[in-house]
Amino acid sequence: MASAPVSVEADPPSISSPSLHSASSSFPLANWYHRFSSWRKTLDLPNPGTVENLQKEVKLTSLNNYFFDGGRADINKTLSASPLFQVTHSFALGSQSAPPSYNFGAVFGSNNVFLQGSIDHEGNVNGRFNQGWSASNVSKIQAQLSEQKGHSMVQLEHDYMGQDYSLNVKAMNPSPLDLTGIYIGSYLQSLTKNIALGVETVLQKPTPDVSESTTSYIAKFTSSDKNWIATAHVQPSGIFQTTYWQKLSEKLEVAADLQMVALPQRRDAIATLSAKWDLRMSTFRAQLDSKGKISAVLESRFAPTFAFLVSGEIDHFQNAAKVGVGVMVESSPLTPEEMGLTQGPPPQL
Amino acid sequence: MPSEETKERIIKTIELGRTVLHYGWIPFIIYIGYTRSNPQPSLVKLITPLA
Numbered sequence: 001m002a003s004a005p006v007s008v009e010a011d012p013p014s015i016s017s018p019s020l021h022s023a024s025s026s027f028p029l030a031n032w033y034h035r036f037s038s039w040r041k042t043l044d045l046p047n048p049g050t051v052e053n054l055q056k057e058v059k060l061t062s063l064n065n066y067f068f069d070g071g072r073a074d075i076n077k078t079l080s081a082s083p084l085f086q087v088t089h090s091f092a093l094g095s096q097s098a099p100p101s102y103n104f105g106a107v108f109g110s111n112n113v114f115l116q117g118s119i120d121h122e123g124n125v126n127g128r129f130n131q132g133w134s135a136s137n138v139s140k141i142q143a144q145l146s147e148q149k150g151h152s153m154v155q156l157e158h159d160y161m162g163q164d165y166s167l168n169v170k171a172m173n174p175s176p177l178d179l180t181g182i183y184i185g186s187y188l189q190s191l192t193k194n195i196a197l198g199v200e201t202v203l204q205k206p207t208p209d210v211s212e213s214t215t216s217y218i219a220k221f222t223s224s225d226k227n228w229i230a231t232a233h234v235q236p237s238g239i240f241q242t243t244y245w246q247k248l249s250e251k252l253e254v255a256a257d258l259q260m261v262a263l264p265q266r267r268d269a270i271a272t273l274s275a276k277w278d279l280r281m282s283t284f285r286a287q288l289d290s291k292g293k294i295s296a297v298l299e300s301r302f303a304p305t306f307a308f309l310v311s312g313e314i315d316h317f318q319n320a321a322k323v324g325v326g327v328m329v330e331s332s333p334l335t336p337e338e339m340g341l342t343q344g345p346p347p348q349l
Numbered sequence: 350m351p352s353e354e355t356k357e358r359i360i361k362t363i364e365l366g367r368t369v370l371h372y373g374w375i376p377f378i379i380y381i382g383y384t385r386s387n388p389q390p391s392l393v394k395l396i397t398p399l400a
Contacts, residue, residue, distance in 0.1 A: 079395065080386035087379075087395065106375055108382040115382075117375045127374045145371040152367060176363075177356055 045164035048196035051186040052168065054220060054231050057245040061255040062274040063285040066297050067311055070095035072326035081332075083110035088118075096322060123147055136161045165189040166198075178208040188218060196220045238262040251278050292317035305330045 049056075059065060075089045088105040092098065105118035112132040119125050125145040132138045140157040153173050160167040166188045174181040182205070188198030198218040205211045216235040223229070228246040240260040247253050257272040274287040282300040287293075295313035302308060309326035351359070383395065 077394070079382065079390040080388070082387070083382075083385055085382035085386045085390075104375070106378040106382065108378050108385070110385070115378045117378045119375050125371050125374055127370065143370065143374075145367060145374075147371075177351070177359060 040164065043164070045190040046193060047161055047164060048166060048188045048190045048198070048220060050159060050161070050166045050168055051188050051198055051200055051218060054188075054218060054233065055243050055257075057229055057253070058231075058243045058255040058257055058274075061245060061253045061276045061285070062257065062272060063287050063295060063297050063311075066285060066299075067295055067313065067324075068092070068095070068297075068309075068326065069097070069311065069313070069322035069324040072309070072324065074326070074328045076328065076330040078330065078332040083108065085109075095324075124151075180205045180208060186218075188220070194222055194224060196222075238264075252276070253278075291315075299328075305332070 071091075071093045073091045077087050079085045079087065084107065086107045088103075088107075090103045090105070091101075092103075093100045102121040103118055104120075105116070108115040114128070114130040116128040117125065124147075125143075127141075127143045127145070129141045130138060131140075138159045140155075140159070142155040142157070144151070144153045146152050155170060155172045156174065157168065157170045166186075168184075168186045170182075170184040172182040172184070174183070183203040184200065185203075186198060186200040188196055190196045196219070198220075199215055200218060201213055201215045203211060203213040214235065214237065216233060216239075218234075219232045221230045228244070230242070230244045232240070232242045234240050238261065240262070241258070243255065243257045245253065245255045252275065254273070254275045257274075259270050261268040269290070271290040272287060273289070274285065277284045281302070282298060284296070284298050286296040293313060293315050295311070297309065297311040300308045300310075307328040307330075309324070309328065311322075311324040311326075313322045315321065379395065383389070383392075
């Protein structure tokens, strides 16, 4: 960026700055680079978003991250809004898949620092630390700390968002002694205003003398009005995932997801259709998949500080069902009027 | 290649850092949040679920 003015001065063939002109012509590579980058700037391509957020819209619509069974209670306390400081107590009971648990979480966020931590009743700690250096550079550290040997892990990550590309490098459990661990690098580049293509390489090094790398390819198509997004992620070994998300109206979003595994030892495919309705005081998510599961979650906000959740799932092929009920209580130093102002879409229904 | 002694020391340092983070991370966030919050909340409100 610092060398951009040089190219501006060097481009017009002026006699007033012969030294600059000769300097840039004696480094043709630098000259070409400046021409290339100014040409790239004139294309005015948007940033394609990160590879991690490739399927963000689909994940927010589908209820994989929202489904629960059994009983659940969350108590959320916002102690300060700016900087953000929040503590959470969550209780879960009677789930078919997980034992009863208690979880305490704390979140602190200011303009460029984000700290998050949670601890469960067994003493396992999850931590997250994000540091934003500038608008386009973010470093992230994630850790899972456990008393049990071999359950701890740490992930170091750096995100760089260029004008029309995103770059991300990750290291999972890197050992400074023998460099074992998992290393992931990804790059996503906008080719036109709608299409972005990218690659992701995973290098696995379980022991110092074994290393294995796999590369996968990514494509993302965003419509001009950003109302629908289609993505594809292909691993040449035989794993293929494609998603489609569309915003049908202010209140309704739908998503489709198809995952295919065609490895020599396993052949499998699953398709999922999901929809999300954002109503005035509630959110309803419903999902149907090709394994015969129908599920739905209703989150109903009776008051700005109190929400009630109901969830259910029927597995038609296995003849099984799950039901969940939950409450969410929020307390905040803000008055109810202030919170009412910051709440979702205006009453229309 | 570092010597066995340095290796040992690095492993010990990592182990110590892990332990410190395990016990100190949540208290650290609460301390940062408590001191930077505006307005500063009361300690009772911070810890008890019902307040």
